[in-house]
Amino acid sequence: MQQKEAPEVLKSKGITEETVKALSSFKDEPDWLAEKRLSAWRAFEALPMPSLRDEAWRYTDISDVRIEDFLPYAPSPDVSSEDELPEAVQRLIKEGEENSALLVQHNSETAYSRVDDEVGRKGVIFTDLHTALREHEEIVREKLFGLVPEDYDKFAALCAAGFAGGSFLYVPRGVDVEVPIQSYRWLDVVGSIMPRTLIVVEEGASVTYIDEYASASAEEPAFSNGAVELYVGEGAHLRYVSLQNWERNVLHFNTIRSEAGKDSTINSLVVALGSQLSRTNVEAGLTAPGSDSEMLGLYFADQNQVLDHHTLQDHISPNAHSDLLYKGALRDESIAVFSGLIRVEPGAQKTDAYQTNRNLILGTDDAFAVSLPNLEIMADDVKCSHGSTTGQVDDVELFYLMSRGIPRAEAEKLVVFGFFGEVTSRIPLKGLKEKLDRAIEGKIGLGFEERVA
């Protein structure tokens, strides 16, 4: 992609109204979007910074997050082929799923994107947001900010005001994209990355999309603040994966919201392994009769990480089904927060909704697990249930394995794999599963052998 020189104001730290305006004119945006950014900026300024006094943030301390310390924009080197991408990114691509389309956002800009001919011929559009704005303005204007509006919360407002890069996927009616579509966000500066993902899957179409976040190791804090909007039409099927594996200097904020057509299916998987602090909101709108949402989550916190997931199964229409399973492991002094809500609106009869959160505490006693599985039910003909468990590796299971000659450390590893297996076994993506297994193994690391049994 041809990059042009960014204005000076985008090269100094901090995000202000001026940078928002500069970004908009630098990108030659249409008036409606420039205005949108400004109104988002005003929303950001008006909203107080969340604190521990806010119910939704009571376990997640973000008082150290100083948005003024981050570069608002960082350019990306120009790349014309996959083998010119940073080696680390090439490695990520190699280790991932086979893909039929690829987009790499490097810092604030899209460095590279590719759509296989076979997929392109079917009318599938996959590109960065600004290209989409130029070439498909009408649909972008209709859908962008529709699910994650600027007033959703403080961070969504900032993302709406200051987003750059981002990706747009459009799958036309009836088109079945068999091979996954893959996007990578790569960060190698001490800056901010504010990607927006907009996915529109038309009636009867189906696609798998993988969003992966990774960075170069650094000391200074960096900031990732994203928004993901998923529109899935009648009878359509979307499998959406978010794999967050930032280095430990990154603060990660993301909001993923979906709208479901009649009899549609959305399978989401949200994985949090990296970052210093990660806060992800995942909201599935069961907005049409017969819609179905499977929500899987996997997180593994170690050292002093804080991994926070807030989920919503929003049953607005009758006869819809949702099933959530979030499983997490904790070690060291880490904190894991799960707060999930099943909300059944009046009139959403014949709702069938489940929610399970399980936490496994490993190693030392300094980890802190919080689980808030909530229900709000305003219709009477429903089946809703939720469950939450927190515990340690079961001694009986360990004993069973050790009595068969498996050393303790290995046995514990197996138990942890078994624990996450309940989630990973539900994902029909071999490459991704292997990637997760390796990451989990790395997380388990040497912690066990050193421990006094």
Added chain:
Amino acid sequence: MPEDKSIQELGLDEYKYGFSDPEEYFFKTPRKGIDPEIVAMISKHKNEPEWMLEYRLKALESFLERPTPQWGGDLSELDFDEIYYYIRPMENQGRSWDDVPDDIKNTFEKLGIPQAERESLAGVGAQYESEVVYHSLKEEWDKAGVVFMDMDSGLREHEDLVREYFGTIIPADDNKFSALNSAVWSGGSFVYVPPGVHIDIPLQAYFRINAENMGQFERTLIIADEGSYVHYIEGCTAPTYTTNSLHSAVVELIAKPNARIRYSTIQNWSHNTYNLVTKRAVAEENATVEWVDGNLGSKLTMKYPAVYLTGEGARGEILSVAYAGDGQHQDAGGKVVHAAPNTSSLITSKSISKGTGRSTYRGLLKVHEGAVGSKSRVECDALLLDENARTDTYPYIEIEEKKVNTEHEATVSKVGEDQLFYLMSRGLSEEAAMAMVVNGFIEPIAKELPLEYAIELNRLIQLEMEGSVG
């Protein structure tokens, strides 16, 4: 109540407390609302020691400083200036069944408690407008050194004991309503059970509100000394008024090592009452505390009985049943804090929402670091009887210790049509079938209550359900 009755008519010449100033026997605060003057008046009227007056005044400051909670139920219509904070009733303390006021007897009647059982309700303390009107302690308890009296008498007769424990489990400034209660408390029960004493027959007390706009602020303190056992039962019936009244109690339980306290409540406040109660217990080594809590009636109930497991091997159990009818909000639940190793807890919550009723389970399960080997289970089941009914579940689970095992489960369902069909095909009316299903649903709680209370609970729910099928 009429203000011009003579002392003789009120029977106050027999009044056993013998206050120093007979003019003050019959007493109501001269105006609605609350300020230091009112608080001092209540304290003076009760002839309290100086430290209690100071305690009340300090609590008042805390009450006035604290904002009204914005979570839970809707408290926006609650006007603290429209309430009389103290009224003393006309009855004196009865000594036999005959002395118990007719309304209370009528309630027994309505609830179908047979005469034989009413007789066996010896040990009933009936609170009538902030003051205990009936107490009959069984002789053997006296002999065993058990103290069971109203809190005002407890303060007079066992001042040192009260001073040692009063407000230690629930500090006055714990929350806005505990602060209010600490400032204007009156009545409630004081119970002390000496080491090793087991009381087999439950201690019972009946409360009700029946003066318009009257707050009721009873204060209960129960101390079960080492290895003792006591079951205390509190029940409420309240006639309906047109303006809101407020009930805000504080209940503190202390279970010393190896002791066991069971505290059972069936509350049925009138539908315009705000029922905002703080209940908390401490369980020391190998002690057990059980809260059995039934909530019906009221406009809004906010009540989360808590157990702090501070000693190794302590156990806490909370059984909560709520019934929310038209326009009612039952925001109830329980809190358990594991602060010692090998502690265990069980919370079981059942709620029923009918018409436009809303029931909420709000709970906290916290395991502190070092509470190794803690086990906890929370179960919430909700039954919805109408499409306009609502139910919520907000369980907070905070775990700081790895060697633990916690589970939480909740289900929401409607009354099964196949269950109804089965019962109706055998000749039951829809209403009777519905009532049967509901009674089956709350059975795990009802079976934990003494027989007469279980009957009462079932009947109350039946009364509530009348005409519910249409």
